Amino acid sequence: MNSRSDFTEVFPEILPGIVSQNPIMIKLAGYLKKISASDGAVFLNGETGTGKELFASAIHQLSGRLGKIVCVNCGAIPESLFESLFFGHEKGSFTGADRKQHGFFYQANEGTLFLDEIAELPLMHQAKLLRVLESRKFSRIGGSEVLDFTGRIVSASHQSLEQLVEGKEFREDLWYRLNLFEVAIPSLHQRRDDIPLLARCFAMSSGRITLAPCALQLLQSSEWPGNIRQLKNTIDKLAVLADNQYVSADTIRQLAMVAEPVDCATRVAKEIIDMPITNKLKTIYDALIEQAVEISHGNKSEAARLLGVHRKVIERRMAQIHIVR
Numbered sequence: 377m378n379s380r381s382d383f384t385e386v387f388p389e390i391l392p393g394i395v396s397q398n399p400i401m402i403k404l405a406g407y408l409k410k411i412s413a414s415d416g417a418v419f420l421n422g423e424t425g426t427g428k429e430l431f432a433s434a435i436h437q438l439s440g441r442l443g444k445i446v447c448v449n450c451g452a453i454p455e456s457l458f459e460s461l462f463f464g465h466e467k468g469s470f471t472g473a474d475r476k477q478h479g480f481f482y483q484a485n486e487g488t489l490f491l492d493e494i495a496e497l498p499l500m501h502q503a504k505l506l507r508v509l510e511s512r513k514f515s516r517i518g519g520s521e522v523l524d525f526t527g528r529i530v531s532a533s534h535q536s537l538e539q540l541v542e543g544k545e546f547r548e549d550l551w552y553r554l555n556l557f558e559v560a561i562p563s564l565h566q567r568r569d570d571i572p573l574l575a576r577c578f579a580m581s582s583g584r585i586t587l588a589p590c591a592l593q594l595l596q597s598s599e600w601p602g603n604i605r606q607l608k609n610t611i612d613k614l615a616v617l618a619d620n621q622y623v624s625a626d627t628i629r630q631l632a633m634v635a636e637p638v639d640c641a642t643r644v645a646k647e648i649i650d651m652p653i654t655n656k657l658k659t660i661y662d663a664l665i666e667q668a669v670e671i672s673h674g675n676k677s678e679a680a681r682l683l684g685v686h687r688k689v690i691e692r693r694m695a696q697i698h699i700v701r
């Protein structure tokens with residue numbers, strides 16, 4: 377393996393920098409290629425480490441926009457600096473403003489403004505952002521000149537903005553401005569077939585290790601709550617710590633680098649624990665009814681007896697959650 381083209385042949389990139397062979401991801405890439413060329417706002421939703429920033433960068437590259445991509449972590453903006461950082465300021469406009477400063481809106485002109493962790497933006501700042509997105513105009517602090525904002529907005533969050541809107545924690549009008557195109561990026565456990573490919577890709581990039589088939593199997597069946605970032609960190613650490621170039625499953629276990637696979641029941645229990653509080657009871661309730669119906673081979677009276685409820689409860693719920701028997 378000696379050139380970039382050899383590398384991309386073995387590790388197929390479905391979008392610039394994004395390695396995958398998973399059918400859902402390939403479909404997603406096709407969709408993103410279509411929407412990249414438009415000016416419409418894109419909202420990327422996905423767990424931490426699923427590659428949201430990489431997707432934003434791919435969208436920017438594919439868009440052919442002349443400007444640059446400006447990446448802003450909205451969770452890391454101090455409240456008092458929001459205006460200065462986004463709008464920029466004129467020299468002398470406040471104590472400490474010893475020179476004129478361009479803000480994010482200006483820097484992203486003709487390019488892309490990537491607003492990562494957008495849900496972290498306080499309501500007060502959401503209103504200011506909305507005004508610029510609606511008018512496409514802004515002024516620097518202390519300045520009278522009205523400037524155009526020509527950047528394309530791509531935003532991202534690991535949270536469901538729809539739920540935050542329902543809870544009045546996120547402005548509905550801003551949400552509509554941000555999600556002309558909404559993209560859900562699957563987490564790694566939804567595309568386990570990508571784990572060996574990504575692991576081999578990161579190992580190859582390290583230039584130090586090769587993963588044995590049993591090592592790849594272990595990685596594939598392990599839990600990756602931190603998604604691709606966690607997988608990449610693990611391989612990077614292995615490249616430093618492994619004594620031999622050829623890494624086996626035992627080496628990975630000895631270095632205690634992975635959470636061993638868990639059984640299905642444990643995984644479901646964990647998913648329920650991680651779920652927003654509003655969904656929990658309903659999910660457990662539905663799961664219990666489904667299980668009772670399953671055990672009693674569709675016999676509603678028996679399912680009701682198992683759960684200690686009236687048969688009508690089972691019938692009603694089965695109709696609602698479409699259990700076909």
Ligand SMILES: Nc1ncnc2c1ncn2[C@@H]1O[C@H](COP(=O)(O)OP(=O)(O)OP(=O)(O)O)[C@@H](O)[C@H]1O
Nearest residue numbers: 393394395396423424425426427428429430604605
């Ligand atoms: N499909 C992929 N192919 C290759 N590398 C990937 C892929 N997806 C993610 N990565 C790598 O995984 C790491 C995490 O990706 P990224 O920072 O884009 O995730 P994120 O969803 O933005 O994370 P966070 O929510 O924590 O900001 C990066 O090192 C990135 O290069």
